[in-house]
Amino acid sequence: MKPIKNKKRYLLLTIAIITIGWSTIMGSLTAKVMANPIGSKSVDKVADNYRVGKELYLENCSTCHIAIPPAVLPTETWKTILENPLNHYGTRLEGIIRFNQVLMWQYLSTYSRPISVNEREPKFIAQSRYFFALHPGVDLPSPVGHTSCVECHSRASEFDFRTLD
Known part of the structure; x- marks a missing residue:
């Protein structure tokens, strides 16, 4: 391996390549987000620095x-x-890159809730204490799951759970 003759020039070139690469990635992500109609219809606003993570979450899920x-x-x-995309409830989620996982994690960890003391970690909606707290006195379908949301929330596919039928 040859020694680098001009280390300063090499360092500046490396920084330029990284900057161009980062700008390209963020530009393509922004274009994807702007083209995604779900995010623009969403009723729940998020801070600007979590918007891309939310859009990636919606796009992927x-x-x-x-x-x-x-x-x-x-x-x-x-x-x-998020840590196990190759075993998502028995399904392999292909094509989720680590960078997208990190952005989705930033959004989900900020807008989710911590687990309560003595609460078992729910794997499904039907095991979520919070889900049932949001639906007091509601005659829920059996089994409860993400597919049953549309029975009461006609705009759930647009990420609008506030509008009821």
Whole structure:
């Protein structure tokens, strides 16, 4: 291996390459977010620095099922879900890159809730203490799951759980 003759020039070139790469990644993510119609219809606002994470969450999760609000499950459950994309309830989620996982984690960990003392970590909505607290006196379908949300929340596919039928 040859020694580097001009270390300062090499360092500046490396920084320039990293900066261009980062700008390209963020530019393409921003274009994806702006093209995603779900996020623009969402009734729950998030801080600007979590918007891309929210959009990635919606884009990745709502293609197979209704994406649920982060607070329905505790932060610990979201961590388990995001750490194991190759075993997502028995399904392999292909194509989720680490960078997207980090952005989704930042959004989900900020807008979810900590697990309560003596609460078992729920794996499903039907095990979520918070879900049932949000639905007092509601005659819920059996079994309760993310697919049953549309029975009362007609705009759930648009990430709007506030509008009821």
